[in-house]
Ligand SMILES: Nc1nc2c(ncn2[C@@H]2O[C@H](COP(=O)(O)OP(=O)(O)O)[C@@H](O)[C@H]2O)c(=O)[nH]1
């Protein structure tokens with residue numbers, strides 16, 4: 001029951017049970033003699049309470065007054081009407097409390113002096129103990145409860161355990177994918193939805209472009225674990241910014257637990273120095289092998305002693321050896337193909353094997369004696385080398401002029417004159433190589449158009465931004481012109497004086 | 500379910516790594532202290548609801564990684580904060596000197612009117628103290644913010660500090676929306692009246 005105390009009062013209409021032996025007259029006589037105990041034995045309410053049929057848990061103060069019903073109105077005499085009702089305690093006061101010690105009866109009376117009704121009123125007085133609010137104690141209690149609730153809430157916030165907060169990718173090689181596994185275990189009390197947040201320092205990406213996260217969202221049930229692959233792959237698109245030191249192998253990932261905290265995961269490491277993504281200007285100054293020059297310092301080499309500067313300062317300032325005619329890496333690749341690949345069909349479309357390509361790239365960077373692998377793998381590495389150059393063999397500054405000149409062999413030759421020395425040398429070197437291949441077209445089935453199309457694209461590679469910003473149609477027109485430009489050199493004798 | 504609070508305040512704890520930010524938060528939200536140092540690597544939060552002038556105010560307190568390498572990322576979280584606790588360690592001179600940098604960080608990244616407070620923590624370590632109370636006080640005056648020395652270990656001033664900061668935020672809010680004052684006093688009466696009848700019945704079950 002919702003109530004602390006219940007007082008039940010009124011004309012409950014219980015009677016004194018009459019019978020053959022217990023007539024109305026006997027009841028009246030006993031009542032007048034104050035023999036209440038004898039009468040109460042026949043009281044219907046007390047009988048039903050005893051049998052548990054009504055008001056079971058209620059108590060009634062002891063009755064020490066005459067039955068309160070039925071009197072002739074305006075008198076104190078029992079009913080004298082024809083019906084001759086037996087007297088009864090119809091009017092009652094019952095009480096209840098969970099703990100009966102909190103309620104004490106002080107009086108239970110009837111009031112015979114009231115004569116207007118055929119009933120006599122009854123009254124009772126009680127003393128109750130009631131709870132009252134003590135403001136200070138109340139505040140303290142509320143504070144305690146809210147503190148506990150908050151604590152409970154804090155405990156149900158998502159909680160995870162990571163296998164590591166830091167991932168180090170050491171000695172990463174160009175174009176060689178490396179993966180480490182981030183394991184996230186749910187150690188909280190409810191499922192966790194996790195995801196990675198974009199950060200402003202990464203132009204609202206969730207990771208640097210050379211780092212991929214798979215999956216980047218997951219639902220982890222309690223006590224379960226997910227594995228997330230963190231994969232680093234520094235390919236032609238990104239390697240230049242590493243060489244130029246505008247990027248480094250560092251990233252901080254923000255792992256968010258939905259409705260809860262963010263965790264920072266640090267990714268660090270280093271990229272082994274590589275000739276890929278470097279510039280022709282730099283590479284002709286590297287007499288040893290690129291791997292021996294720390295990443296980022298390649299740049300200094302080219303800046304401190306450019307071709308012209310070298311001529312004037314060589315004797316006084318630094319006794320740097322004269323630059324190479326063309327990068328030795330380019331020379332090695334082409335020489336290998338001249339030695340072994342002149343008759344191979346599909347030389348540049350086969351692609352070779354990725355394991356071989358990796359070894360060949362390594363050999364170029366570390367100065368290993370021999371290039372090991374099929375001519376197809378070597379040819380593919382050559383294309384990668386050319387495509388990843390910071391500035392392609394045909395420098396971007398003259399691309400437009402090349403395209404404008406593409407229909408006119410004489411104009412094409414003039415553009416060649418406008419190219420910086422090392423670029424011109426490399427261009428002529430490659431054209432000579434391609435012409436050599438064409439001399440063997442009987443065996444290798446290649447023709448000038450196909451070669452011009454393959455090499456036009458890599459020798460005059462557009463930047464990623466350029467590729468993204470132009471529509472398909474424009475791009476194919478551009479490629480067509482680049483191809484035509486190169487084709488002029490393969491079909492005509494335009495380079496003869498530059499060899 | 501009815502909303503269990505009247506206002507939600509977002510607070511931020513910043514300061515060098517190791518000054519006791521996480522411990523201060525744990526003291527305030529769990530009334531506990533742990534002396535092993537586990538560096539916070541990210542942004543974590545806990546909540547605690549407090550009563551200020553009859554209003555239930557839910558404090559959502561963000562604890563940040565203090566390490567330098569996370570600086571650029573953590574500052575992105577300043578934006579939503581209504582109050583910031585700048586914490587240094589009274590036994591670590593460097594952490595005190597860095598408060599100036601942290602304040603500059605706030606000026607550059609947080610809302611212009613964010614409420615601030617400087618806490619000199621670990622004041623229980625009297626024997627290894629290197630930053631006097633007076634210097635802390637002076638720095639705070641220079642930047643016109645409140646100052647308090649705390650100990651997450653003993654609990655000294657931790658609760659008071661948060662209540663003070665929350666009160667300052669609430670006062671500012673009341674000044675901004677004077678209409679709310681009425682609401683506050685009315686509900687005060689209401690709460691008192693409700694106490695005897697409402698909670699009397701509720702508590703007896
Ligand atoms: N004696 C003392 N030690 C403290 C107090 N607060 C924190 N510490 C200790 O200082 C270390 C760093 O505390 P922590 O809260 O993790 O620093 P945070 O990097 O700022 O979060 C821990 O070993 C704590 O036990 C303090 O009030 N008194």
Ligand SMILES: [Mg+2]
Pocket residue numbers: 517520521522537538539562563564
């Ligand atoms: Mg911490």
